[in-house]
Structures are given as structure tokens and as C-alpha cells.
Amino acid sequence: MNQQSIPLRTRLAAHGIDGVTMLVIPAALLLLALFIYPFSYGFVLSFHPKDGSLFGNYENFFSDPFLYKTIYTTLALAVPVTLLNLIAAVPVAFRVRRMRHQRLITTILVLPITLGTVLVAEGMLNYFGPQGWFIRTLTILGIGSPSSVRLVHNYWGVFLSLVITGFPFTFLLTLSYVSGIDVALENAAATLGARAAARFRTIFLPLLAPGLAITFCLSFVQAYSVFPSAVLLGAPAGPTRVISIAAYQAAFEQYDYSLASAIAMIMGAVQLIVVVGVLLSRNLFYRGPAAGAKG
Amino acid sequence: MDTQTTFQSLRLEKVGRTFGTMNALQDLSLEIKRGEFIALLGPSGCGKSTALNCIAGLLTTTSGSIWLDDKRIDTLAVEDRGFGMVFQNYALFPHMSVRSNIGFGLRMRGLPKADIEKRVDEAIRTVRLESQAHKLPGQLSGGQQQRVAIARAIAIDPPLVLMDEPLSNLDAKLRLEMRREIRRIHKDLGGVTIYVTHDQDEALSLADRIVVLRDGVIRQVGTPEDLYLRPAHIDVAEFMGFRNRFDGTLIGGKTVMPMNGASADFDGTIFEGVAVNTLAVGAVTAAIRPDDLVPVTARAKGIDALVESIEYRGHDFFGTARTEKNIELFFRSDRTLSAGTKIRLGADPAKVLFYNGASV
Numbered sequence: 001m002n003q004q005s006i007p008l009r010t011r012l013a014a015h016g017i018d019g020v021t022m023l024v025i026p027a028a029l030l031l032l033a034l035f036i037y038p039f040s041y042g043f044v045l046s047f048h049p050k051d052g053s054l055f056g057n058y059e060n061f062f063s064d065p066f067l068y069k070t071i072y073t074t075l076a077l078a079v080p081v082t083l084l085n086l087i088a089a090v091p092v093a094f095r096v097r098r099m100r101h102q103r104l105i106t107t108i109l110v111l112p113i114t115l116g117t118v119l120v121a122e123g124m125l126n127y128f129g130p131q132g133w134f135i136r137t138l139t140i141l142g143i144g145s146p147s148s149v150r151l152v153h154n155y156w157g158v159f160l161s162l163v164i165t166g167f168p169f170t171f172l173l174t175l176s177y178v179s180g181i182d183v184a185l186e187n188a189a190a191t192l193g194a195r196a197a198a199r200f201r202t203i204f205l206p207l208l209a210p211g212l213a214i215t216f217c218l219s220f221v222q223a224y225s226v227f228p229s230a231v232l233l234g235a236p237a238g239p240t241r242v243i244s245i246a247a248y249q250a251a252f253e254q255y256d257y258s259l260a261s262a263i264a265m266i267m268g269a270v271q272l273i274v275v276v277g278v279l280l281s282r283n284l285f286y287r288g289p290a291a292g293a294k295g
Numbered sequence: 296m297d298t299q300t301t302f303q304s305l306r307l308e309k310v311g312r313t314f315g316t317m318n319a320l321q322d323l324s325l326e327i328k329r330g331e332f333i334a335l336l337g338p339s340g341c342g343k344s345t346a347l348n349c350i351a352g353l354l355t356t357t358s359g360s361i362w363l364d365d366k367r368i369d370t371l372a373v374e375d376r377g378f379g380m381v382f383q384n385y386a387l388f389p390h391m392s393v394r395s396n397i398g399f400g401l402r403m404r405g406l407p408k409a410d411i412e413k414r415v416d417e418a419i420r421t422v423r424l425e426s427q428a429h430k431l432p433g434q435l436s437g438g439q440q441q442r443v444a445i446a447r448a449i450a451i452d453p454p455l456v457l458m459d460e461p462l463s464n465l466d467a468k469l470r471l472e473m474r475r476e477i478r479r480i481h482k483d484l485g486g487v488t489i490y491v492t493h494d495q496d497e498a499l500s501l502a503d504r505i506v507v508l509r510d511g512v513i514r515q516v517g518t519p520e521d522l523y524l525r526p527a528h529i530d531v532a533e534f535m536g537f538r539n540r541f542d543g544t545l546i547g548g549k550t551v552m553p554m555n556g557a558s559a560d561f562d563g564t565i566f567e568g569v570a571v572n573t574l575a576v577g578a579v580t581a582a583i584r585p586d587d588l589v590p591v592t593a594r595a596k597g598i599d600a601l602v603e604s605i606e607y608r609g610h611d612f613f614g615t616a617r618t619e620k621n622i623e624l625f626f627r628s629d630r631t632l633s634a635g636t637k638i639r640l641g642a643d644p645a646k647v648l649f650y651n652g653a654s655v
Contacts, residue, residue, distance in 0.1 A: 036327075085649045184386035189355050190373040191380040192400035192451060286390030288433050 030198040039043040057262035067263070070243040071270055077155070077221035077230075077242065081162040085170040086216055090208075103238035106175070110168040119166050124161055126218045128152050157233035158240045162223050170219045177211030178204075209285040217275045224271055302364050302454050303485055304328050305350075310359035310369070312345050319345040323359070325610045327489070335491045336534070343491045344459060350489065351457050352376050363454065374403075380450030380456040383463060385440045387432035393443050394419070394428045398518035400451035415446035418450040419621045421480060438469045445477070449484060454585050456481070456489045460499065474501060495534055499523060500538035507531045523572060529580055529650045538625045541566070542653050545579050557649050562620055564598040568647030579654040585613055585625035588645035590638045597641030600624050615639065 012018065049056030062069045096105050112120060127150040128134050135151075138144035181204060187261055189199045227244040234240025243263065251260035305327045312320040327333055335343040348354040350361060352373035358629045361369035368376055379400075388396050397418050401411040419428055422442035432440055441461060443603040448456055461477070478501055481488045492498050498505045507514045507530075509521065515527040524534035531550040533540070543561035551557040551574040558567045559579050577596050591597045598618060604630065605614035612628045616638060626640050 140488070180382070182386065184382050184384055185388060187373075188382060188386035188447075189399070189403075190353070190375075190378065191351055191378060193377065193403040194373055194399070195376045198403060203388060214636070286431075288389055290430070 002021050012149065019057055021155055027198075042156055042261040042264055043220055045258050046265050049258045049262070050256060057259045058109070058266075060259065061262060061266060067218045070241055070246045072265070073240065074226070074244075075244040075270070076265075077158055077226065078220055079160065079241070081159060081223045082165060082170075082216055082220045084163060085167045085219055086174070087213060088167065089171040089174040090178070090212070092171060093178040096175060099181050105229045106172070111167045112164050115165075116230070117161065117228045121161055124157065124233055125152055125166075128160070130159065152233055156236050158242075160227035161233050162226060165229075166219055166223055169222065170215055173215040173218065177208055177215070180211070181207050206285055210282045210287045213278050213282045217278050219276075220274060221271050224274075225267070243270075301551055302329060303519065304364065305452055305455060307350070308360045310346070310349055310356050310361060311348055312342075312561075313357050314636060318511050320349065323513060324505065325351050325513075325516065327487050329483055329487060332478070332488045332490065332501060332503045334498035334505045335508060336490065336493070336498040336505050337494060337508035337625060338534070341508040342495075343508050346508070347440075347457050347459055347491045348490060350376055350455070350533045352382050364547060377451060377453055377458055379451060379453035381441075381444045381448050381456070381458040381461045383460045385444040385464075385547040386438055387443055387447070389432055390431050393435070396432065397446045397450050397527070399447060401549045404451070414450055414452075418446040421449065421483065422446040422476070436472065441465065441473060442476075443479045445480065449480065456486060457508060458483065458488065459506075460491055460493070462492075463494075470497075477501065495536065496497060496503070505514040507534060523595060526582075526648070527571065532582040532648060532650070536586075537584050537648065539581075539583040539585065539588055541581045541583075541622070543579055545574055545576055545649075548576060550575055556644065559649060561598070565596060566598075566642070566647055567596070567644035569645060570649045570651075572651050574649055574651050578651075580650045580653060582650065583642050583646065586627050588624065588640050588641045589642070590626070590628055590632075591641035593639055595639065595641050597639040599637065599639050602634055602636045602638060604634060605632050607631070 006172055009018075023085045025181055039066060046057055047054055049060070053059075053267050058201055090107070096102055097107075101103055130146040130150075135146050136146065139146065151160065185203055185207075186199055189203050194202060225244055227248070230236060230240045230245060234242075236245050242266065245268065247260050247263040250256050298427050307323050307325045310320060310323040311318070323346055324332075324341075332455050337343045339571060345354060349356045349369070352369075352371065358368050358524055359369070360367055360552045382427045384542055388399065391399070394415055406414075424439065424573055425441050425445065427435060427439055427443075430444060431622050435443065441464075444461070458477070462473055466474060474497065477488075479489075488500075490501060499522070501521060504516060504518055505522050507528075508514050511526075511537055515522060515531045517527075522531065522535055526535045526537065530617070531538070533586055541561040543559040543566070545551065546558045546560055549572045553570055553572055555570050556567065557579070558565055559573055559581060561581065600616035600622075601616045603617055603623075605612050612631050614628060614632060615627055616624045618624065624640060631640065
């Protein structure tokens with residue numbers, strides 16, 4: 001047949017496989033060595049508990065309230081924090097989009113990312129601590145006292161630190177989605193008689209929803225794996241004993257790597273369920289380009 | 296809505312808009328009667344889009360006022376003006392079907408559902424999109440998207456339809472077709488259409504009156520015939536296709552009144568022509584269309600030049616030539632000429648326009 005005479009290289013190129021494809025190899029190897037292998041190893045390890053049964057670790061986890069309650073504790077932190085960041089980021093992004101000094105504002109808002117969670121936590125311990133400026137100011141104003149307002153070593157300490165470190169990330173993503181919507185669409189809606197609230201409801205929100213879903217997922221995953229601030233700013237023995245702390249203790253305090261792996265798997269599964277759920281809901285919305293024409 | 300459709304005129308009184316220190320629009324005064332099709336014509340940056348956006352309310356004015364009969368509208372918010380606007384990039388809502396796009400303005404007005412359906416059907420029929428009504432904008436061709444944009448703007452039955460270079464994204468054939476459509480729709484509506492364009496052909500063929508803007512200032516307002524035959528300003532002449540311009544000196548030693556004949560010396564070449572404005576003794580500028588500058592015999596009056604290039608354009612040949620003084624000329628010829636040929640180019644004095652002063 002004639003097909004035989006076409007060189008292999010040409011046939012591969014027709015399927016999009018050519019020299020450039022080779023550039024993927026280093027990243028693929030890295031992914032294999034640093035993610036796929038350790039993940040598979042952990043997955044297999046989680047099915048080899050100390051007692052020798054197959055599901056021992058998982059039975060153990062879901063029968064011990066000290067362990068399974070960490071799922072709820074973590075969700076109780078991650079979901080409200082992510083929602084708050086998202087709800088705060090949308091109006092700020094709308095305002096910043098129209099600003100002339102957009103870059104300056106963005107830089108200031110994004111600064112906390114560069115500081116890292118530990119530095120933020122240390123700062124907060126001083127600022128929000130019993131002898132910190134915040135509480136002292138409240139005391140002077142007569143609004144509160146070190147005994148009535150506690151913002152560190154509890155739920156709120158971790159909550160605040162997640163807001164501070166998570167907001168810039170959420171904001172940046174939101175800003176890019178908001179800027180992606182053609183200004184002419186808003187103008188068109190206005191000439192047709194839509195007031196600001198109606199424009200937001202009928203034009204912006206439906207076009208933004210898919211992007212906000214992605215932003216929610218990424219921000220949520222970040223918040224869900226909270227560890228340093230839960231230890232430094234929270235009450236790691238009780239109210240902020242998040243799932244990553246449980247995994248850490250299993251691995252490095254009980255030296256039960258198998259249980260630790262199982263906890264990590266459960267942690268991953270919870271994240272996956274939330275992310276998949278949110279992404280599926282995205283299908284309810286229009287997902288094409290947010291411009292007014294073919295361009 | 297009855298009061299809006301029975302208005303008599305739209306008046307702009309000394310409307311101005313500045314951006315920082317730049318005057319994008321200065322003292323724009325204009326009265327437009329119901330039923331008129333007005334084109335705002337000018338090169339990019341002349342202020343035509345600024346003017347349109349000020350009327351629409353998308354830009355606030357910095358001076359002057361705009362009136363619909365005796366109702367002042369420049370102080371109203373965009374959404375309260377009720378004008379239909381067609382955007383250059385159409386600005387269709389990508390997540391809504393064609394029907395939904397067209398009905399948007401009516402829904403915002405809180406009309407009963409049955410009314411909305413009826414008027415959307417009407418608008419869809421007007422732009423002949425019956426078979427596409429349930430598609431999303433992304434599934435339509437450029438021309439169809441344009442029709443949706445027009446239907447959406449006219450569905451609210453606006454007293455004023457504003458169009459911002461609506462045909463600039465379409466190919467040549469579709470552009471001619473849509474021109475006819477736009478004219479027909481304007482006639483059907485019976486309101487005012489204000490149409491922004493940089494294309495003089497579009498303005499000439501569509502408009503009842505053309506407003507030529509330059510640097511934010513009105514240069515001329517007139518019918519297409521006025522503008523085509525007697526552009527009042529050298530800038531307008533250039534825009535109307537008078538590509539040849541010569542700087543020269545008036546001969547005769549006395550002032551020439553408008554519409555009288557005059558002759559002038561252009562570096563040794565004498566041209567006879569018609570004065571457009573009052574010519575004072577001294578510098579004058581002559582403007583000639585390429586159409587009217589043709590090869591003449593060696594004994595006739597004309598300007599000598601060497602042919603540089605020539606191209607066939609259906610009926611005639613059009614070419615460029617260069618004089619000894621390095622002036623580029625655009626001319627018409629009924630036969631082809633090879634590059635480097637020495638020719639003399641002349642024009643009928645009735646087709647040569649003289650403007651007072653030097654061209655720059």
C-alpha cells in the first residue's frame with residue numbers, strides 16, 4: 001500500500017509527535033520520581049498496617065474519633081476561609097481592574113505570599129498575642145481585654161493566618177478572571193438599561209462562575225493542607241488538630257508510617273471529592289470565551 | 296416609550312470632553328432632526344468615538360449639554376437614556392442565546408413575557424435571523440453576529456441608534472450587504488441613527504448628513520454631495536479623496552471670492568481652478584482628485600512628471616508619478632504607461648479646488 005512509503009517521522013508528526021515532544025521528558029521523569037513513585041509507595045504502604053490486615057489502618061482511622069474528627073476540623077477551617085477569601089477577592093478585583101496604579105496595588109496585596117506562612121505566624125503571635133498591639137488597643141479603647149478576646153492559640157488564630165496568606169493567591173486568580181471579561185459587555189448591558197446590580201448578576205457572575213470554581217478549588221487545596229500555622233497559631237491538641245497534624249504525629253511520634261500513609265490518602269481523597277464536586281458544578285455554566293465576538 | 300419615539304430633534308450644545316490636558320472634543324454643536332442618518336467621519340483620534348460615547352453616556356462630558364427636545368440627557372446615567380448602541384466588536388453576551396441577547400434590554404425594562412417574545416420575534420425578523428435564534432453568539436459568523444448586535448439595539452425601540460464602526464470587522468462583500476441592511480433598518484425605525492466611521496465611502500453612501508471631525512473639532516457638516524464636490528477645508532478634501540495637493544502662489548494680485556475662478560503658480564506650473572474659500576493674495580493650496588488628473592498633450596497646461604507605477608483598476612489605470620521637485624502625484628490614465636515615461640498631467644479647471652493659505 002501507498003501508506004507504507006510515508007516515513008515514520010512524518011506519520012508521527014501528523015499526530016503531533018515531533019522533536020519538541022522530547023522536551024516533555026525531563027518534567028515527566030521528575031514527576032515520576034517525585035510524585036508518582038512516592039504516591040504509589042504510600043498508597044501500597046497504607047495497606048500494610050502493623051496488625052497485618054489489609055484495611056487495618058482505615059478501620060483504625062474511621063473508628064477513632066481522635067483521628068476521624070480531624071477531617072471535620074480541617075474542613076471547618078478550609079471551607080469558610082476559602083469562601084471568605086473568594087467573597088472578599090471579587091469586589092477588590094472589580095475595583096482594582098479599573099485602577100490606574102493597578103500594578104502597585106497588586107504588588108501590595110500580593111506581598112504576604114512572599115513572606116511565607118511561618119513569618120506571618122510569628123508576626124501574628126506578637127501582634128494578636130495577649131501583649132500585642134491589637135489587644136492592647138482594644139483594652140485602651142475599653143472594647144476588650146486579654147481575657148475576653150483571644151486571637152491566637154485557637155481556631156481564630158489559624159483562621160486569620162489562612163486568610164492573610166491565602167487572600168493574595170485567591171485575589172490574583174480572581175483578578176485574572178475578572179480582567180478577562182470584555183469591558184464592552186458591561187457597556188452594552190448598561191446601554192440596554194441594566195443597572196450595576198443587574199449587570200453583575202446577568203453578565204459578570206455567569207461568566208465568572210467557572211473561573212471562581214477553579215479559584216475555589218486551588219485555594220481550598222492550599223487551605224486544607226494547613227500545617228505550620230495550625231501548630232504555631234492554633235491549639236494543635238484540640239480545636240485545630242487538623243488532618244496533617246494527625247499524619248505528622250502518626251509518622252514521627254508513633255513511627256507508624258503505614259498509618260501516616262493511610263491518613264495522607266484519606267486527606268487526598270477528601271480534597272479530591274470536594275474539587276471534583278465543585279468542578280462538576282461548573283458544567284452548569286457557560287464555559288466559552290468571555291469576549292463579545294469571535295475576534 | 297411613546298414620548299421617546301415621537302421626539303423632534305437631538306441637540307448637542309458646545310459639547311466638550313478632555314482627557315487630562317488633551318481636548319478630545321471641543322464645542323461640538325449640532326442639531327439632528329428625527330429620521331436623519333448622521334455619519335461622524337474622521338481619521339482615528341479625531342474625536343468621533345468620543346462624541347458617540349458622550350451621547351451614549353459611556354463617557355461623561357466635561358462641558359456643554361445634550362438635549363432630546365427640551366429634555367436634558369447628558370446628566371442621565373447610561374441605563375436611563377434608552378439609546379440603542381451597536382459596538383465595534385458587537386459585545387454580544389457570549390453565554391446567552393441569540394434570542395436572549397436580543398431580549399436583554401426588554402427584560403431589564405421588566406416587560407411582560409408575552410410582549411418580550413413578540414418584540415424579540417419582530418427584531419429577529421427585521422435582521423433576518425429566524426433560523427439562528429437559538430444558537431449562542433460563538434456559533435455564528437461575523438455577519439450574523441453583527442445582525443444580532445443590531446437587533447439587540449433596536450429591540451428596545453430606541454429614539455436614537457448609535458453605531459461605532461459596526462462594519463469594520465467584516466469582509467468587503469458583507470460590508471456592502473450590511474450597509475444596505477443598515478439603511479433599510481434605519482428607514483423602518485424612523486428615529487435618528489448616528490454612525491461613526493473612518494471610511495468615507497460608507498459615510499457617503501449611508502448618511503443624510505456627514506459631520507467631518509478633525510482633532511476634536513467639526514471641520515464641515517453637510518450632505519454627501521456637498522462634501523464630495525465642495526469640501527470646505529483642505530483636511531476634508533484630503534479625506535474625500537483629493538490626494539493631490541500643491542502649494543503655490545495666487546496670480547492676479549487681488550483677493551478672489553468663493554466659487555470664482557482663479558489661477559495660481561505652482562513652482563512654474565500654472566493651474567486654473569475654483570476658489571472654495573476667500574483667497575487672499577499669497578499662498579494658496581490646490582487639491583485635485585486622482586480621477587481628475589490625467590495625461591495631456593505637451594502643448595496643454597500641466598505639470599511634468601515621470602511615471603513611477605501604474606495599476607489596472609477595472610475601467611481605468613491609476614498611477615503615481617513624481618515631479619522634478621520630488622512631489623508625488625496620483626493620476627488616472629485610459630491606457631497603461633511604463634515606469635519612467637515622461638508625461639504631462641493636467642486637469643479640468645472646474646475640478647481643481649483652491650484653498651486659502653499653505654497646506655501645512
